[in-house]
Amino acid sequence: MYTITLLGHELKKRQLPIVLTLLAIGALYLYSFSLLNKLTDQAQVLVLPVFALVFPLVLWTLWNHWQSLREEWQERTTHLLFSFPVRGWQVLLAKGGAAAISFVLFTLLSAFLGGALVVKVFNSIPGEISQEELWHFLFSDGSKLYLQYLLMTLSFIGFSQLAFVLGQLAPRWHGIFSTGGFLVILYLVGKLMIWLRPVFSILPHVNLEFGSGGFNPWYTVALFLFSLIAAGTASWLLDHKVDF
């Protein structure tokens, strides 16, 4: 129950950047749609790179999440937050959950509007793919790729939580220790992935319906599992080692 309360509190705290980001995404796509009417059929393809907007959103989400943690320490509201009868995992889950919800809102809006843009562009170019087929590919393959992207983002949130908490254990230069910790964690996880490569290679891959491509999802799954361990460690440290 406390986790839900903390999540609601966190979303309320972050509502302005969330709403502004959603409005910015909407405005950018509206502008892209308006451009389509001014361009020739062939030139319309030039508008499609706006779809890549979805990728920097992971950085924006991570930045917001990091800021949310940093502000608690900087403004000393940790003395209120941790005077509540809550455990570290509840605080981190609420913060991570708020980041995940905002990320899903950003990316779903972006993916939906991006999909509509792709369909509109391809619809104006005579070809073999019908509008229905295009939507089908976008939805079936897009959802598989989106799940990967979401798991990867959630993983980075987990790693950033551990890095941030490790930084708080340092007597000073918390930001430097946190950033260094984040890089060390990513390096160690990368090493683990290399060791696990032979195992992943024998596990089934995911095929895409469009074309003949596919991808190995196990790296992302493992990344997510490691991030759960990282977030769990961060929670334990908050409860047993970090002073406020």
Added chain:
Amino acid sequence: MEHALRAHNLTKRYGHTLALCGLNLEIPKGKIVALLGPNGSGKSTLLKLFAGLIHPTAGEALVLGERAGVETKSKVAYVPEFNHLYRWQTVDEATRLAMKFFSDLDYELAQKLIAEMQLEPGLKIGSLSKGMHARLKLALALARTAPVLLLDEPLSGIDPQSRRKILTALVDTYRPGEQTIILSTHQVLESEATFDQVLFLQDGELVLWGDADELRREHNSSIEDLFAKIYQ
């Protein structure tokens, strides 16, 4: 006698700095206890240890017989010296947030205390002065029926009018015998009349403690004079 708070060989070290050094003390239930000492004597550290916000380097801090931690936080109302409330919230939002975590917070009493402290529920916390902050923090703590109230320098750096309001509210809402209040302060003269017991800390060690009346009698001086003598 049942104890509200106990410290067993309580030690806290921050890096190379020893903030508390093997402190042993027992604070009985239902008293107002003054925690006195100069800056850096370990007052805030002791209160934070009982509030479960920091971890002892050695020894233990017990609240109503339980080791201070998540389990004891619902029994403790802690007020730090600085503003720890969310600046983007209003006074009423801060009250409602605290209510969600502390079932012993009486919303109507909180509203009454906030009005008595001359604060408006719709005021943004970021716009409050230091005195208003201090009054709000205390109103939120006093609106709870928590058996232990830890007040870290609630009178520090604020105007005489706010200090008077704080002390009046403290005396009016205090439930003798049920509630234990630890009040760390430098304003000994103003608050002396409220103390049942006094703890004097210096360099992380307890230098003197006892019943306020007995200490006055034994040393033939007020607590304020005693404070001046100890820390001169």
